[in-house]
Amino acid sequence: LAKTTQPISMDSYEGQEVNITCSHNNIATNDYITWYQQFPSQGPRFIIQGYKTKVTNEVASLFIPADRKSSTLSLPRVSLSDTAVYYCLVGPAFYGGSQGNLIFGKGTKLSVKP
Amino acid sequence: EAGVTQFPSHSVIEKGQTVTLRCDPISGHDNLYWYRRVMGKEIKFLLHFVKESKQDESGMPNNRFLAERTGGTYSTLKVQPAELEDSGVYFCASSQRPGQGATNEKLFFGSGTQLSVL
Numbered sequence: 001l002a003k004t005t006q007p008i009s010m011d012s013y014e015g016q017e018v019n020i021t022c023s024h025n026n027i028a029t030n031d032y033i034t035w036y037q038q039f040p041s042q043g044p045r046f047i048i049q050g051y052k053t054k055v056t057n058e059v060a061s062l063f064i065p066a067d068r069k070s071s072t073l074s075l076p077r078v079s080l081s082d083t084a085v086y087y088c089l090v091g092p093a094f095y096g097g098s099q100g101n102l103i104f105g106k107g108t109k110l111s112v113k114p
Numbered sequence: 115e116a117g118v119t120q121f122p123s124h125s126v127i128e129k130g131q132t133v134t135l136r137c138d139p140i141s142g143h144d145n146l147y148w149y150r151r152v153m154g155k156e157i158k159f160l161l162h163f164v165k166e167s168k169q170d171e172s173g174m175p176n177n178r179f180l181a182e183r184t185g186g187t188y189s190t191l192k193v194q195p196a197e198l199e200d201s202g203v204y205f206c207a208s209s210q211r212p213g214q215g216a217t218n219e220k221l222f223f224g225s226g227t228q229l230s231v232l
Contacts, residue, residue: 036221041225041226042223042225042226043118043205043206043207043223043224043225043226044157044205044207044221044223045223046220046221046222049220087157102159103156104149104156104157104158105156106156
C-alpha cells in the first residue's frame with residue numbers, strides 16, 4: 001500500500017478556496033486516491049475518490065496529474081464547519097476484496113477562521 | 115437510512131477487566147472493519163469481516179483481542195484482559211461488496227468507542 005505525505009496543518013479564512021496536496025510517489029497502477037474528513041469525536045467520512053484527471057462532487061474537487069504521484073483536494077469557499085482533519089489514502093479500489101485495509105497517516109488539520 | 119452505530123460511546127475500565135465493544139453496520143453491508151487510534155497515533159486497521167468470515171485480521175495486536183460477527187450482522191470486539199495500552203478510540207466501518215451497485219469502495223464509519231483503561 002502506497003505511503004502518503006500531506007501537510008500537518010493548514011489555516012484558512014471563511015469564503016476562501018482551500019487546496020490540500022498529497023504526495024504518493026509509490027502509487028501503483030491499480031490504486032485509487034481517496035480523501036476522508038474527520039471531525040472531533042466522529043469517525044472519518046468519505047469525501048471524494050478518483051483515479052486520474054479531475055473528479056468533482058457536491059463537496060469537493062480532486063485533481064490528479066497525469067503521473068498520479070500527487071493529488072490535490074480542493075474545497076471551494078470553506079466555512080467554519082469545514083474545520084476538520086483531512087486524510088489522503090491510496091490503495092486498490094478493492095484490496096483483497098475491499099479497500100478497508102488502508103493506511104490513514106496523520107492527516108492535515110484544517111482550521112478555518114472567521 | 116441509519117448509519118454505522120457503535121456502543122458504548124465511552125467506556126472506562128480498570129486494567130485486567132474485560133470490555134466488549136459492539137458495532138452495527140449499515141444494513142446490507144457485507145464488509146465490516148475495525149480500526150483503532152491510540153493516543154497521539156494514527157488510525158490503524160485491526161481486522162476485516164466479509165459477512166461472518168474474517169477476511170483479514172493482520173492488524174489485531176495480540177490474542178487479548180477477539181472479534182466476532184455471528185450471523186454476518188453486528189460485530190463485537192472483546193478485549194480480555196484489558197491493558198493500559200489498549201486505551202484509545204475504536205472505530206467500526208462498513209461497506210458494500212463489489213457488484214452490489216458499488217464501482218469502488220466507500221467506507222462508512224461509526225463515531226467510535228472511546229476506551230479508557232485505568
